[in-house]
Amino acid sequence: MTTRTLRIALLTSTLLAGAAQAQDVTLTIESWRNDDLTIWQDTIIPAFEAQNPGIKVVFAPSAPAEYNAVLNSKLDAGSAGDLITCRPFDASLELYNKGKLADLTALAAMANFSPVAKSAWQTDDGTATFCVPMASVIHGFIYNADAFAQLGIEVPQTEAEFFAALDKIKADGTYIPMAMGTNDQWEAATMGYNNIGPNYWKGEEGRLALIKGEQTLTDPQWVAPFTQLARWKDYLGDGFEAQTYPDSQNLFTLGRAAIYPAGSWEISGFNTQAGFKMGAFPPPVAAAGDTCYISDHTDIALGLNAASPNADQAKVFLEWVGSPEFATLYANALPGFFSLNSTPVEMADPLAKEFVSWRDTCQSTIRSTYQILSRGTPNLENETWNASANVIKGTETPEAAAERLQAGLASWFAPQQ
Amino acid sequence: MSGRKPIRWHIAVFLAPAVLVYTAIMIVPLFGTLNLSLFNQTPERTSEFVGLANFRTLFGDPRWSGAFWNALGNNAWFFVVHMLVQNPIGILLAALLSSPRLRMAAFYRTAIFIPTILSFVIVGFVWKLILSPIWGIAPGMLDVVGLKSLFAPWLGKEDYALTALALVSVWQFVGIPMMLIYAALLSIPDEVLEAAEMDGITGMSQFWKIKLPLILPSVGIISILTFVGNFNAFDLIYVAQGALAGPDFSTDILGTFLYRTFFGFQLQLGDPHMGATIATAMFGIILIGVCIYLFGIQTRLRRYQF
Numbered sequence: 001m002t003t004r005t006l007r008i009a010l011l012t013s014t015l016l017a018g019a020a021q022a023q024d025v026t027l028t029i030e031s032w033r034n035d036d037l038t039i040w041q042d043t044i045i046p047a048f049e050a051q052n053p054g055i056k057v058v059f060a061p062s063a064p065a066e067y068n069a070v071l072n073s074k075l076d077a078g079s080a081g082d083l084i085t086c087r088p089f090d091a092s093l094e095l096y097n098k099g100k101l102a103d104l105t106a107l108a109a110m111a112n113f114s115p116v117a118k119s120a121w122q123t124d125d126g127t128a129t130f131c132v133p134m135a136s137v138i139h140g141f142i143y144n145a146d147a148f149a150q151l152g153i154e155v156p157q158t159e160a161e162f163f164a165a166l167d168k169i170k171a172d173g174t175y176i177p178m179a180m181g182t183n184d185q186w187e188a189a190t191m192g193y194n195n196i197g198p199n200y201w202k203g204e205e206g207r208l209a210l211i212k213g214e215q216t217l218t219d220p221q222w223v224a225p226f227t228q229l230a231r232w233k234d235y236l237g238d239g240f241e242a243q244t245y246p247d248s249q250n251l252f253t254l255g256r257a258a259i260y261p262a263g264s265w266e267i268s269g270f271n272t273q274a275g276f277k278m279g280a281f282p283p284p285v286a287a288a289g290d291t292c293y294i295s296d297h298t299d300i301a302l303g304l305n306a307a308s309p310n311a312d313q314a315k316v317f318l319e320w321v322g323s324p325e326f327a328t329l330y331a332n333a334l335p336g337f338f339s340l341n342s343t344p345v346e347m348a349d350p351l352a353k354e355f356v357s358w359r360d361t362c363q364s365t366i367r368s369t370y371q372i373l374s375r376g377t378p379n380l381e382n383e384t385w386n387a388s389a390n391v392i393k394g395t396e397t398p399e400a401a402a403e404r405l406q407a408g409l410a411s412w413f414a415p416q417q
Numbered sequence: 418m419s420g421r422k423p424i425r426w427h428i429a430v431f432l433a434p435a436v437l438v439y440t441a442i443m444i445v446p447l448f449g450t451l452n453l454s455l456f457n458q459t460p461e462r463t464s465e466f467v468g469l470a471n472f473r474t475l476f477g478d479p480r481w482s483g484a485f486w487n488a489l490g491n492n493a494w495f496f497v498v499h500m501l502v503q504n505p506i507g508i509l510l511a512a513l514l515s516s517p518r519l520r521m522a523a524f525y526r527t528a529i530f531i532p533t534i535l536s537f538v539i540v541g542f543v544w545k546l547i548l549s550p551i552w553g554i555a556p557g558m559l560d561v562v563g564l565k566s567l568f569a570p571w572l573g574k575e576d577y578a579l580t581a582l583a584l585v586s587v588w589q590f591v592g593i594p595m596m597l598i599y600a601a602l603l604s605i606p607d608e609v610l611e612a613a614e615m616d617g618i619t620g621m622s623q624f625w626k627i628k629l630p631l632i633l634p635s636v637g638i639i640s641i642l643t644f645v646g647n648f649n650a651f652d653l654i655y656v657a658q659g660a661l662a663g664p665d666f667s668t669d670i671l672g673t674f675l676y677r678t679f680f681g682f683q684l685q686l687g688d689p690h691m692g693a694t695i696a697t698a699m700f701g702i703i704l705i706g707v708c709i710y711l712f713g714i715q716t717r718l719r720r721y722q723f
Contacts, residue, residue: 069680094686183573185663239550241573247551379685390665
């Protein structure tokens, strides 16, 4: 008799537990930020779940280089998660146009973002916004402050000082002057061309002129970044042609290289890896006193899978992502991803503060190739990777590279024809 | 007066499972791909029939055709390296292994075959590390023998990257021709070899005059397997150099070109229709190659009955 009671009791408790679980809705987030897995699991998701019982959130990232392909396949197959981390501009716009991303214009949290912050995730006419902006990344150079102090190098302000510093590091021989490789190609374009470029093409002015067809990629201000990149070759490590992105990161954090052309997303990784003091400086300008321009690239946002069966709960999560609370949490958990929320966010990390302080002194722009210009075939962004890597290796002259990019762009982009 | 032969239903019944499975997972997708290549996306995001227009773009547009011929040329070189390095070495190893005087043959056989069962991801990553100019052991080992000057960041140089990766692939797969030839060599009857010895044909000349002709059909099979495998290759290049098949597309083969086009890459959105067009072209190339072998070579190979 007792066994039977026990059995019934066990059975009932199992059923009840099952029923209790069934009320919980689990939201899955698709992302390319696999580096951030622990931060989401330990900091961000618990904070949300504590306030919203009944909603469970799972962060399920895939490898950055494969993300777009994996996501598109999953969306087509109907197996994608409820929340989709949005790449800026056309990749997400295409998903919205295909009906894969839901329209989020009506979300109350959208009021917390400036039009510029939202521009990367809007239709061309700006009527519909389909992702909640999360963060932007800023480009610049991170340097080994101990190495600079040891060699007596001042932080370079102008291009001449920049190359003088590189020469000095090279002559000393203790450090590789600059940690970058061309094997993976994208660093050459993202941390090279689009990092130093805005100073030449004057940020937004040049970028918008290119979209309107008033400037071409063969104009001197668009060739000049390539000319500077070609000079970098002498300051990179031995065998940089086969040096990968993780190689460069390790060279720098192990203290073997003095300067690292960076994006601010490196900050949290570098903070844990590097055993020396670090500093950062914006891309050097041509002459002292020139206006500086920085690439402050709207990089990451969160959207809603239009086919999600849990749309209501997902919207609760998205409202929270748009709140100042999330902005503070995110910006401090991930120093280097700067909040796009209109409410100013207080950050603790000194390196992150250094990066974000350039917003006050310099003009912000986004990567030149991202909006509209990478809509056709050949793809300008992907071509720029290849061209920048070639220019650094010296297998293509700056002029030839610019000409090839322009010819490719003009082949499909009407304003450039 | 016998009646008509009864219909032999059992043949159809026994064939049915294999035919159904093969049709569902091979033939239908193949024709699906061929069909997809005849359509294109309209600005309104619907599919429209465009006939052979995609093929005209692939072979007529200077950008598409440039990328295609570059990939095909690289693929041909990839295949040539395998034919010139992998298969002769495989035959040589098999000949050595089948020598009755070799001790520890089982150990060598296993050791040489093991890379074949490793994942591409491991092979690509390990070789990238070995050849890395920063952490790799290749520069150090060359330094020990005083040949440091010969070291170059091979995977990062347009001139060497493809050959280096082809040799990595050879390293990985040399076990397969070795095993097939080894099996063929073992199946040669001892009487034939003894008769050869009676006639005074021993050692090297026995290999060239007796064994090699007898294993030629196996060599033929290995060649065609290498051909199909190489023209379908993708994994190693993708793991080692990424979908952009750097440096400067010098390691781009048809597989990576197809992947980039079909699934898209970074800001480049995927284009299933052009992707299917490339897949169809690959299918055609492999079909032609296999047909040349089947009708031009295999029918002329002499077979010996023992």
